[in-house]
Amino acid sequence: MTAASLAQDLSAAIHAHRIAPGTKLREDELSDIYSVSRTIVRSALQALAHQKLVDIQRNRGASVASPTPRDAHDVFEARIMIEPQMAQAAAQKAMPDDIAILRQHIADEHAAVLAGDRGQALALSGQFHVEIARMADQSIIAEFVRSLVERSSLIIALYWRKPSTLCESDAHHALLAALASHDGPATHKLMTQHLTDLHSSLDLHMQGSEIVNLKDALRR
Amino acid sequence: MTAASLAQDLSAAIHAHRIAPGTKLREDELSDIYSVSRTIVRSALQALAHQKLVDIQRNRGASVASPTPRDAHDVFEARIMIEPQMAQAAAQKAMPDDIAILRQHIADEHAAVLAGDRGQALALSGQFHVEIARMADQSIIAEFVRSLVERSSLIIALYWRKPSTLCESDAHHALLAALASHDGPATHKLMTQHLTDLHSSLDLHMQGSEIVNLKDALRR
DNA sequence: AGGATGAATATTGTATACAATTAACTCAAG
DNA sequence: CTTGAGTTAATTGTATACAATATTCATCCT
Missing domain, CATH: 1.10.10.10 (Winged helix-like DNA-binding domain superfamily/Winged helix DNA-binding domain)
Structure with missing residues (x-):
């Protein structure tokens, strides 16, 4: 190790x-x-x-x-500033292989939700966003987006209002369609909306996280 | 220590x-x-x-x-993608204090050039860009810009074509004027141009850096 | 001469011992 | 009871010893 x-x-x-x-x-x-x-x-x-x-x-x-509520705000503010632009660029450069990869991500995510694996679903949902940044051929920004997505995962763990519902699948489908048809402006708009929705479905007031036993949570 | x-x-x-x-x-x-x-x-x-x-x-x-030529390309590509947008946002939010800070940066940079302190001039020139991102009230992206500026410093050390000339002062003056008059679109355009100029004045073919004695370069 | 081989050296990787700091506890005073 | 000082235990910070790996250099063989 x-x-x-x-x-x-x-x-x-x-x-x-x-x-x-x-x-x-x-x-x-x-x-x-x-x-x-x-x-x-x-x-x-x-x-x-x-x-x-x-x-x-x-x-x-x-x-x-x-992350504090302030951190949460800042992270999503940053994502809203960056990702729509990346999505627009991705729409222009999108190759058939890229679209196939994204389609697979959505399918895997759907499967994970059905299997009740919330963690896996969240991870795949995040990877969808990273993949788009990668499609835009912007390796450094893609890495930055990855870090923002990682932090978002923590934030969602803390502030997500409705732990049961997994409502983003539709948004990802719509993004995929716009990307596949190389419609840059529509992709930009959809990504902005998607991130704004995500941000506004956080409840930045809730707190309180139970501390668990490490030996149980980590293997062996 | x-x-x-x-x-x-x-x-x-x-x-x-x-x-x-x-x-x-x-x-x-x-x-x-x-x-x-x-x-x-x-x-x-x-x-x-x-x-x-x-x-x-x-x-x-x-x-x-x-940094490889590829790295240099990627870094400036990222800056061109991000900073104009930040500059535009900064133009909208610019407060008199912010403008004063930037003006001081330019003055200090000019003084450093006159004093022949190339390193200090480069550092201040970079801080100018970071300060703009901070003006846009985007702490996380400002931090990202800071990291890009730091990497740019290394890249300039390797690939800058004309070590003598310090040609950017004009660009920063123009940016300052656009920011002060809250002209978002003009600021966006100027920043794009400024970064494009910087990028294209790199000679990505040159190589060869002499290795120096550490004890001399570092204090004591 | 040129290249391979293998010891000798230099350099980094990891574990552990000890120092410094913080957290927890005891117990007496109010 | 609560509060506080003083002590003990727990935890992190730093230095160092040893192990593992890489580099250098001399030597030998073809």
């Missing part, structure tokens, strides 16, 4: 909401669970801190990031 | 072009120079790697990042 794979594992657990925002991540606890030295654990935690997935406070340790 | 301040110090040295892209950064050499343990050095290097200022290859150590 290397530092990178540990970070990957923790990241997956955070995104799947197996460990709640705010959960303390003590170094020797993690080093016990994964049977590595604290050196490795620290390295992984620092990497996750750079991705804003965990908070590190000097002499006070690490915990799963717990 | 903490890890953060070491990273800051190295970052400044890189941006001031006191250590050239490609220069090897051996851990015990740095730990000697700064009189800290390798633990601290490693932490600082990892932080800089996240900022893409240094390259780390497993078992092969760290070196100052040496």
